[in-house]
Amino acid sequence: MRVRGSHTGNCSGLLTSPVAIGDCADVPSTPSATCDHAHTSSSERDAVRADSRGFTLVELLVVIAIMGIGAALVTVTWWRGDPSGREGALTRSALTAKARTLAVARSQHLLLEVHDDGQWVVRGAQRTTAVDTVATGRLVSDPRLPADAPDLPASFQLEIDPLGSCRPVSFSAAPSDAPGRAFDLTQCRWGIASPGSAPDGAS
Numbered sequence: 001m002r003v004r005g006s007h008t009g010n011c012s013g014l015l016t017s018p019v020a021i022g023d024c025a026d027v028p029s030t031p032s033a034t035c036d037h038a039h040t041s042s043s044e045r046d047a048v049r050a051d052s053r054g055f056t057l058v059e060l061l062v063v064i065a066i067m068g069i070g071a072a073l074v075t076v077t078w079w080r081g082d083p084s085g086r087e088g089a090l091t092r093s094a095l096t097a098k099a100r101t102l103a104v105a106r107s108q109h110l111l112l113e114v115h116d117d118g119q120w121v122v123r124g125a126q127r128t129t130a131v132d133t134v135a136t137g138r139l140v141s142d143p144r145l146p147a148d149a150p151d152l153p154a155s156f157q158l159e160i161d162p163l164g165s166c167r168p169v170s171f172s173a174a175p176s177d178a179p180g181r182a183f184d185l186t187q188c189r190w191g192i193a194s195p196g197s198a199p200d201g202a203s
């Protein structure tokens with residue numbers, strides 16, 4: 001005969017034993033007999049902790065997403081609002097070299113336009129189907145030129161073919177009229193003219 005409540009002393013130590021689960025139901029309600037309640041409370045605490053960790057991760061992802069959207073909006077606004085600074089400041093020599101490199105790399109006829117205010121743009125030439133803007137920026141004076149030598153011509157257009165040769169479309173002054181300047185149409189290159197020297201980059 002089994003005595004009711006005979007497993008009172010062993011109940012707290014038999015949580016992992018299959019046979020102890022049924023015996024605990026017969027034990028009077030004492031601190032040592034709250035097996036199922038303790039097990040349930042532990043599971044609930046674990047679930048709460050898991051939910052808290054997941055909620056924190058979601059919050060972090062939302063914050064990162066908001067920051068990314070904000071950065072993208074700021075970048076687009078700056079790009080549209082300051083087109084003259086997209087490619088930075090270039091000297092005339094660096095600009096023509098850049099335009100030539102772009103034409104060769106894209107295998108495309110490009111048109112380089114420099115305006116009187118120093119703003120420049122490289123875009124697809126009219127003879128192509130793509131009339132797109134490739135790059136924009138502004139000119140700066142070449143520090144190698146004498147201070148009293150104006151950096152002429154003030155405005156001009158050059159059409160550059162995919163092989164890197166260029167053809168003047170319009171000049172406010174002929175390239176040869178620029179003091180201290182030499183210009184090579186074949187290489188599409190400006191240089192500093194001095195006795196016995198070749199244009200920049202020429203060998």
